[in-house]
Amino acid sequence: MPGDMWRSAQAEFREGKGWIWREGERRRQTWEMTFESIRFTCEIGDSKQVGVFPENAMQWKWIQQVMRESPAAGTILNLFGYTGIASLVAAREGGEVTHVDSSRRALRIAKSNQILSGLGDRRIRWLVDDAQKFVQREIRRGRKYHGLILDPPVYGKGPKNESWQFSADMLNLCQACRTILEPQSSFIVLTAYGLNQPPSFLEQYLDALVPIDQGKAEFSELAIPEADGERRLNIAISARWTAWAKV
Numbered sequence: 249m250p251g252d253m254w255r256s257a258q259a260e261f262r263e264g265k266g267w268i269w270r271e272g273e274r275r276r277q278t279w280e281m282t283f284e285s286i287r288f289t290c291e292i293g294d295s296k297q298v299g300v301f302p303e304n305a306m307q308w309k310w311i312q313q314v315m316r317e318s319p320a321a322g323t324i325l326n327l328f329g330y331t332g333i334a335s336l337v338a339a340r341e342g343g344e345v346t347h348v349d350s351s352r353r354a355l356r357i358a359k360s361n362q363i364l365s366g367l368g369d370r371r372i373r374w375l376v377d378d379a380q381k382f383v384q385r386e387i388r389r390g391r392k393y394h395g396l397i398l399d400p401p402v403y404g405k406g407p408k409n410e411s412w413q414f415s416a417d418m419l420n421l422c423q424a425c426r427t428i429l430e431p432q433s434s435f436i437v438l439t440a441y442g443l444n445q446p447p448s449f450l451e452q453y454l455d456a457l458v459p460i461d462q463g464k465a466e467f468s469e470l471a472i473p474e475a476d477g478e479r480r481l482n483i484a485i486s487a488r489w490t491a492w493a494k495v
C-alpha cells in the first residue's frame with residue numbers, strides 16, 4: 249500500500265495503547281461494509297478486532313460455491329463464528345445454520361448483520377456457547393450436520409471462562425465433531441491463525457474429522473493480495489474438504 253495511504257489513516261491500533269485517532273479526525277464508532285449482497289457493520293471497540301477478518305472472503309466464496317454445487321444444502325454448523333458473515337453466506341445459499349460463538353458482543357453484531365442483509369427470514373440459530381461444550385451436547389442429542397465451518401483462535405475463552413487453546417484442544421474438538429457430521433457430510437472448511445505452520449499442518453485435524461480420501465481435500469494459505477502490486481499478506485492457513493464435488 250502506498251505510503252500516503254497509510255498516512256491518510258484516520259486511526260490506528262497500537263498494542264497496549266488501543267485506538268489512536270489522528271488529530272481533528274471525527275471518531276466514528278461504526279461503519280458498514282459489504283461482501284457481495286451481504287451487508288455488515290464494523291465497529292471500533294476495545295480490541296483491534298473491528299468485526300471482520302477480510303482474509304475470510306476466500307472462505308465465504310468457497311462456501312457459496314460448494315453449497316451451490318451441493319446436492320443438499322442441509323444443516324451447517326459454524327463454530328467460532330464471530331460476527332456471522334460465513335453464516336449469512338451459508339443461510340443465503342439455503343442452509344439451515346447453527347452459529348456458535350462465546351462472545352455476546354459478536355452475536356449482537358451478527359444478528360444485526362442478518363437484518364441488515366435482508367436475511368431476517370432465514371433459519372439461523374445464534375448461540376452464545378463454548379464450542380467444545382456445545383459439540384458434546386449435540387453428540388448427546390444425536391444431532392447431525394452436513395457442513396462444518398471452523399475458525400478457532402489460538403487462545404480463547406468460553407462464556408463461562410472455559411479455556412480454549414488450539415494446540416491442546418483442537419484435535420479433541422475435531423474428533424468430537426466427527427460424531428456430529430452426516431456420513432454423507434458435504435463440506436468442511438477450517439481456518440487457523442498464528443500457528444506458524446504450513447497449511448499441510450492442518451491435515452491431522454481434517455483426518456480426525458472425515459475420511460479424507462473419500463473426498464477432495466485442499467490446503468492453502470489465506471492471504472490478502474496487495475491492491476496494486478504482487479505482494480500478498482499471509483494471514484492464516486486453511487484446510488477444505490468436500491465429499492462429492494471436484495470444486
Ligand SMILES: C[S@@+](CC[C@H](N)C(=O)[O-])C[C@H]1O[C@@H](n2cnc3c(N)ncnc32)[C@H](O)[C@@H]1O
Pocket residue numbers: 299300301304327328329330331332333334348349350351354377378379380398399400401403404405406407410411412
Ligand atoms: C478468529 S475469530 C473467528 C472469525 C470468524 N470465523 C469470521 O469469519 O469472522 C475467533 C472467534 O472465536 C470465539 N471464541 C473464542 N473462544 C471460544 C470458545 N471457547 N467457544 C466459542 N467461541 C470462542 C471468539 O469470540 C471469536 O469470535
